[in-house]
Amino acid sequence: MRIGYARVSTCEQSLDLQIDALERAGCDTIFEDPGVSGVAPERPGLTKALRTLKEGDTLVVWRLDRMARSMHDLLDTVDTLHARKIGFQSLCEHIDIDSAFGELILHVLSSVVHFERRLIVERTRAGMEAARSRGATFGRRPALDxxxxxxxxxxxxxxxxxxxxxxxxxxxxxxxxxxxx
Structure with missing residues (x-):
């Protein structure tokens, strides 16, 4: 069985693109997490998908970043799937961990995802520091003046x-x- 998983970070975003791709990829069932951040500790759709998967099944995602935001989380999940004899496929990156090459590519791309996330954090911090040096303030406005x-x-x-x-x-x-x- 091919089980699909789709996730978007905000409720304003649509799952349609991912669902269409997962259906074209032959997924029998698709679990969804609309409006759930990739770093959220609770992802009910992913939890249900992982519970549904059985030996010989394959978990299919549209892109790696829909599955996890950290390299550690992604590799842990894939290792757990592999130990359960469950396949993993990412459609956009053309990754299928059933082959040694697919597993290598997964590790390389997960490192790139991790690197990209760290760059975003560094750029955000640098931008906030520059704004602070110009007198900008961040956070909530005080409730009382x-x-x-x-x-x-x-x-x-x-x-x-x-x-x-x-x-x-x-x-x-x-x-x-x-x-x-």
Whole structure:
């Protein structure tokens, strides 16, 4: 049996391209993870696919990066499949681990995927550092500015309760408790 697995990182993306390719590749069943990041610890579709696979079956993915984002994760999964006598095929990279050459190519490409991921992280960090040096700030905007916080302190000093103050200034109680801490 050929079992397909398709994944997209956000709900706005479509699985159609992957599903069409997996159907053309002769997959009997296709498991999906719509809107699930490759680095997410929980991928229900992949978990179901791996549980469904039996000796002699083949897991088919559209591209390697749909299966895993880290080289370690990809190779662990493929090694586990191999130990269970289950094949693995990636359509775009034309990889089939049933041959020594296919296994070699998988290891080389997984190293490239890992390298690419590391480059993205490095470029992102460098870009953020450059932006910080120009005065940019990142992260959430503070829930309370200085003036609003002073107002909250004044209301507290007047005997108002935290829940009443939070409602009055328009923030959550837990946020105000954290600020008043």
């Amino acid at each position: 200085g003036e609003t916080f002073r107002e909250a302190l004044y209301l507290k000093a007047q005997g108002m309760t935290i829940p009443a103050i939070a409602a009055d200034i328009g923030v959550g109680r837990s946020t105000l408790y954290r600020y008043m801490g």
